[in-house]
Amino acid sequence: MAQLTVGSAIAKARDLLIASGVPAQEAETTARCIVASDRWGIGSHGLMRLPFYLARLQAGGIKASAKLKVVTDLPSLVIFDGDDGLGHWQLQKGAEVAAERAQKNGIAAVGIGRSNHCGALGIYVWPMINKGLVGIAFSTGPAVMPPWGGNSTLLSTSPIAAGIPTDPPTVIDLATSAVARGKIQAKAQAGAELEPGWAFTKDGAPTTDAKEALAGMLAPLGGVKGYAIAVLVESLTGMLIGPTLAKNIPDMFAADQDRKSQEISHFIIAIDAAKLSVDGENSRTTDFAEYVAGAGGRLPGSNRVNPESLNGDDEITITDQVADQLAQWSSKLGI
Amino acid sequence: MAQLTVGSAIAKARDLLIASGVPAQEAETTARCIVASDRWGIGSHGLMRLPFYLARLQAGGIKASAKLKVVTDLPSLVIFDGDDGLGHWQLQKGAEVAAERAQKNGIAAVGIGRSNHCGALGIYVWPMINKGLVGIAFSTGPAVMPPWGGNSTLLSTSPIAAGIPTDPPTVIDLATSAVARGKIQAKAQAGAELEPGWAFTKDGAPTTDAKEALAGMLAPLGGVKGYAIAVLVESLTGMLIGPTLAKNIPDMFAADQDRKSQEISHFIIAIDAAKLSVDGENSRTTDFAEYVAGAGGRLPGSNRVNPESLNGDDEITITDQVADQLAQWSSKLGI
Numbered sequence: 314m315a316q317l318t319v320g321s322a323i324a325k326a327r328d329l330l331i332a333s334g335v336p337a338q339e340a341e342t343t344a345r346c347i348v349a350s351d352r353w354g355i356g357s358h359g360l361m362r363l364p365f366y367l368a369r370l371q372a373g374g375i376k377a378s379a380k381l382k383v384v385t386d387l388p389s390l391v392i393f394d395g396d397d398g399l400g401h402w403q404l405q406k407g408a409e410v411a412a413e414r415a416q417k418n419g420i421a422a423v424g425i426g427r428s429n430h431c432g433a434l435g436i437y438v439w440p441m442i443n444k445g446l447v448g449i450a451f452s453t454g455p456a457v458m459p460p461w462g463g464n465s466t467l468l469s470t471s472p473i474a475a476g477i478p479t480d481p482p483t484v485i486d487l488a489t490s491a492v493a494r495g496k497i498q499a500k501a502q503a504g505a506e507l508e509p510g511w512a513f514t515k516d517g518a519p520t521t522d523a524k525e526a527l528a529g530m531l532a533p534l535g536g537v538k539g540y541a542i543a544v545l546v547e548s549l550t551g552m553l554i555g556p557t558l559a560k561n562i563p564d565m566f567a568a569d570q571d572r573k574s575q576e577i578s579h580f581i582i583a584i585d586a587a588k589l590s591v592d593g594e595n596s597r598t599t600d601f602a603e604y605v606a607g608a609g610g611r612l613p614g615s616n617r618v619n620p621e622s623l624n625g626d627d628e629i630t631i632t633d634q635v636a637d638q639l640a641q642w643s644s645k646l647g648i
Numbered sequence: 649m650a651q652l653t654v655g656s657a658i659a660k661a662r663d664l665l666i667a668s669g670v671p672a673q674e675a676e677t678t679a680r681c682i683v684a685s686d687r688w689g690i691g692s693h694g695l696m697r698l699p700f701y702l703a704r705l706q707a708g709g710i711k712a713s714a715k716l717k718v719v720t721d722l723p724s725l726v727i728f729d730g731d732d733g734l735g736h737w738q739l740q741k742g743a744e745v746a747a748e749r750a751q752k753n754g755i756a757a758v759g760i761g762r763s764n765h766c767g768a769l770g771i772y773v774w775p776m777i778n779k780g781l782v783g784i785a786f787s788t789g790p791a792v793m794p795p796w797g798g799n800s801t802l803l804s805t806s807p808i809a810a811g812i813p814t815d816p817p818t819v820i821d822l823a824t825s826a827v828a829r830g831k832i833q834a835k836a837q838a839g840a841e842l843e844p845g846w847a848f849t850k851d852g853a854p855t856t857d858a859k860e861a862l863a864g865m866l867a868p869l870g871g872v873k874g875y876a877i878a879v880l881v882e883s884l885t886g887m888l889i890g891p892t893l894a895k896n897i898p899d900m901f902a903a904d905q906d907r908k909s910q911e912i913s914h915f916i917i918a919i920d921a922a923k924l925s926v927d928g929e930n931s932r933t934t935d936f937a938e939y940v941a942g943a944g945g946r947l948p949g950s951n952r953v954n955p956e957s958l959n960g961d962d963e964i965t966i967t968d969q970v971a972d973q974l975a976q977w978s979s980k981l982g983i
Contacts, residue, residue, distance in 0.1 A: 385923055389724040390754020394926050419725020422755045422919065426926025447883065460945025467939050475876075477883045485876040517944070535869030541810075541820040541948040542877075548782065548812045552932045553924040560939060578926065582917070584757065588720055589888040591729050591761025591913065597887045604802050604895060609852070610795025613876040 315636040320625025322348045325639065326363055332646035333370040334377030335399065343401040349620035350433040351629040357495060358433040360631050364638040365565050366399065366430075367646075372571035374563075375399060375429050381406060389414055389421040392554065395428030397574045400452075404431045404579050408440040408448065415446055415583035424554040426578045430454065430565055435486030436620045437581060438476030442484075443621055447584040448476040453550035453577055456559040457531045458490055461540040464517035466530050469551075469559040471543035478586050479598045484614025489543040490531040497526050510536065554578040650971040655960025657683045660974065661698055667981035668705040669712030670734065678736040684955035685768040686964040692830060693768040695966050699973040700900050701734065701765075702981075707906035709898075710734060710764050716741060724749055724756040727889065730763030732909045735787075739766045739914050743775040743783065750781055750918035759889040761913045765789065765900055770821030771955045772916060773811030777819075778956055782919040783811040788885035788912055791894040792866045793825055796875040799852035801865050804894040806881035813921050814933045819949025824878040825866040832861050845871065889913040 317325075326344035331337055351359035369375040379398025383391065391410055395403050407423035414421030431437065434450050441448030451473055456466035471489035476482060491511045500507055501523035512526030513519060520526055533539030551558040556576050563570035587595060605612055618624075631639075652660075661679035666672055686694035704710040714733025718726065726745055730738050742758035749756030766772065769785050776783030786808055791801035806824035811817060826846045835842055836858035847861030848854060855861055868874030886893040891911050898905040922930060940947055953959075966974075 384926055385754070387754035387920075387923060388752070389756065390920065390923060392924060392926055417723070418753065419720070419722035420755055420757045420917070421724065424924050424926070447888070449880070460940045460943050460947075463940065463943035463945030465943045467936075467943055467945075473877075475880045475883075477880070477887075479883075483879060483883065485880055487873045487876055491870060534871075534873050535826060537948075538822045538869050541822055542808075544818060544948055545784070545810045545812070545820055547936070548810075548814075548818065549919075549924075552812075552814075552936050553782070553921050554926050555929060555932055556927045558932055558936060558939070580924075582755070584884075585722075585725065586888050588722060588725060589727060589759050589884075589915075591719055591727055591759070591889050592891045594890060597890055597893055601802075601882070601887050601893055604893070605795045605798065608795050608798035608800045608802055610798030610802075612795075613872075613879055 314630050315633060316628050316630050318625060319348055319352055319623050319627045319629060322351065322360060322629055326360065328648050329363065329367060329639070329642055329646060332648055333367055335370070336378070339399065339402040342405050343399050345623065346401040346405060346432055346436050346620065348629065349436050349623060351631065352623060352627060353433060353617050355433050356631065357493070360639065361635050362430065362432065364642055367642050368568065369565065369571045374571045374574050381425070389418045392424045392426070395425045397427055398429065400429040400431030400577060400579065403428050404437045404581065405440065407579065408437045408581050411581050411583035412440050412444050412446055415585050416444065419588050420582065420584045422580065422582045424578065424580045426554045426556055427574070427576050428579060429575050429577050431579060433486060434472045434474035435484050435614065435617065438474050438484065439620050441583050442476040442478050442482045443619065445478045445586055447478070447586050449582040450474040451546045451549045451580045453547060453559050453562065455562045455564050457494065458533055458543060459513060459517055459530050461533070461537045462517070467560050468543045468547050469562070470531065471546035473546060479602050479612060481612065481615040483612045484617045486614060489533055489539050489546060491534045491539065494531060497523055501527055549580045550578040554580060649965050650968060651963050651965050653960060654683055654687055654958050654962045654964060657686065657695060657964055661695065663983050664698065664702060664974070664977055664981060667983055668702055670705070671713070674734065674737040677740050678734050680958065681736040681740060681767055681771050681955065683964065684771050684958060686966065687958060687962060688768060688952050690768050691966065692828070695974065696970050697765065697767065699977055702977050703903065704900065704906045709906045709909050716760070724753045727759045727761070730760045732762055733764065735764040735766030735912060735914065738763050739772045739916065740775065742914065743772045743916050743918070746916050746918035747775050747779050747781055750920050751779065754923050755917065755919045757915065757917045759913065759915045761889045761891055762909070762911050763914060764910050764912050766914060768821060769807045769809035770819050770949060770952065773809050773819065774955050776918050777811040777813050777817045778954065780813045780921055782813070782921050784917040785809040786881045786884045786915045788882060788894050788897065790897045790899050792829065793868055793878060794848060794852055794865050796868070796872045797852070802895050803878045803882050804897070805866065806878035808881060814937050814947060816947065816950040818947045819952045821949060824868055824874050824881060826869045826874065829866060832858055836862055884915045885913040889915060
């Protein structure tokens with residue numbers, strides 16, 4: 314494992330993106346969003362992904378010079394065409410626009426189509442939290458789950474994130490699959506059985522055999538209810554925004570598909586929390602946080618630091634493999 | 649079991665509500681929403697509840713003459729004070745207002761505080777579906793789930809409903825608890841064990857003992873992820889709208905609390921589905937429905953008939969107990 318500071322990690326990621334043709338500001342935002350995920354301890358969505366973004370930038374699957382193009386502009390709804398650009402800066406920008414419109418109109422949403430993977434979705438509810446708003450975000454990706462009872466994959470891990478301006482802030486960030494594929498891989502390597510409800514065989518039968526599951530499909534969290542939630546996520550992204558369903562989204566880890574754009578879509582809602590109160594009272598956020606602590610629980614994500622004000626001196630850990638890959642890309646791009 | 653037509657059931661429910669002091673139009677809407685639940689096969693949220701609404705109307709816990717009062721009116725967000733009225737007509741009205749605003753602004757939301765139980769939440773996404781919009785609804789109720797790892801109840805079953813204008817329409821309608829309390833009662837009566845993940849003891853330990861579970865607490869669907877989703881629901885209802893948290897909401901089945909208003913809150917979002925498309929293409933809804941069927945699955949709720957155009961000649965079934973209770977109320981109210 315290698316340790317580095319948040320500040321140096323952001324600088325390294327930014328420089329690699331700039332050397333790949335990404336404009337400075339978009340590179341800086343993207344680098345910060347990537348490293349925030351590592352700072353949150355979600356290495357799977359942080360710097361580990363950067364070599365794959367760089368490969369796709371080089372092959373053309375991600376367009377370095379992409380601009381956000383306004384397709385629809387209603388008072389409370391803006392739809393952008395992402396022009397095959399990086400998901401991180403596009404979703405950050407989308408969240409800022411949604412927040413601004415929500416402050417005027419009470420609620421607002423931004424959809425971004427033809428974009429790319431955005432890392433940890435929970436990052437993008439912080440522009441709302443930081444303005445005292447509620448943020449809810451949805452995204453899509455390659456299909457890994459079948460419809461309930463079905464025998465082929467149609468739904469992505471169908472992530473949902475939400476931020477609520479409690480103290481500390483509540484950050485919800487979850488995939489609608491029961492577990493991540495990595496957890497099944499770990500069980501397979503350990504020769505262990507899966508818990509019931511994690512996965513299906515390739516024909517759609519429930520299985521607790523890790524190897525069958527790896528050749529098969531992920532299961533939705535909580536059974537058929539999770540399937541229904543995943544359908545909502547796919548509806549608000551690939552189906553209604555588009556331009557494509559999860560079914561057609563190529564795997565970002567498959568090098569032979571690096572030239573193929575992913576055409577991922579994101580949807581983000583901002584709600585002015587302070588305007589919701591029926592009685593002018595806003596102290597219930599404090600009450601609820603206290604009750605949760607008093608019952609021996611904790612608010613979701615309350616250990617996630619604010620990605621819009623990271624401390625550059627904090628340390629993050631990456632694997633030696635990721636450190637090597639980044640070093641190779643640095644020399645390849647002449648940094 | 650007793651059979652009756654949808655038309656006669658609506659007339660009976662309406663007459664009982666009118667005899668309890670509810671104005672004719674609100675009584676008609678409420679009766680239709682109640683019976684739609686029975687028509688959907690969700691008897692637990694249909695006529696079975698009517699005797700309890702009537703008891704609360706008589707005792708004062710529900711106010712028959714309630715009006716919706718505008719508290720906040722922003723272009724895309726309206727907050728109503730429900731004045732302790734019946735949840736059904738209030739949420740139906742709220743959904744209609746949200747749909748109208750969304751058609752102007754792209755997205756809109758309505759919050760209703762100080763209201764009451766609304767039956768099956770999925771009923772109220774139909775005003776959106778019928779206009780080609782997406783609807784998402786949240787509601788709250790008495791606390792039955794602890795925070796994750798906690799030892800006392802803070803969260804309601806935290807229902808979420810969503811409607812998507814696919815063909816047939818997608819209707820999502822679920823509680824965020826793993827199972828309903830009724831399912832645990834049935835297991836207890838049968839002397840059977842629960843499945844893991846359904847319930848906690850009163851101290852918050854996971855249990856598969858149905859009797860311990862009945863004295864204990866419901867568990868969220870899919871573990872900690874379901875808890876996070878339930879926190880989002882409570883945030884958008886009891887916490888931010890108010891006037892009260894789930895923790896303080898009295899049980900509608902407890903006769904000794906019939907005089908105490910429940911102060912339930914609802915939140916509903918409408919999104920103009922046709923405006924979301926990044927490429928002007930709207931055929932992906934058809935594609936998705938076909939792919940789901942082709943994979944051997946089905947869209948959530950695709951068997952739920954449109955509650956805004958029920959067929960009065962269709963038949964529904966209620967238990968003899970419910971039929972008796974309604975007959976007693978009819979004679980009590982002089983119908």
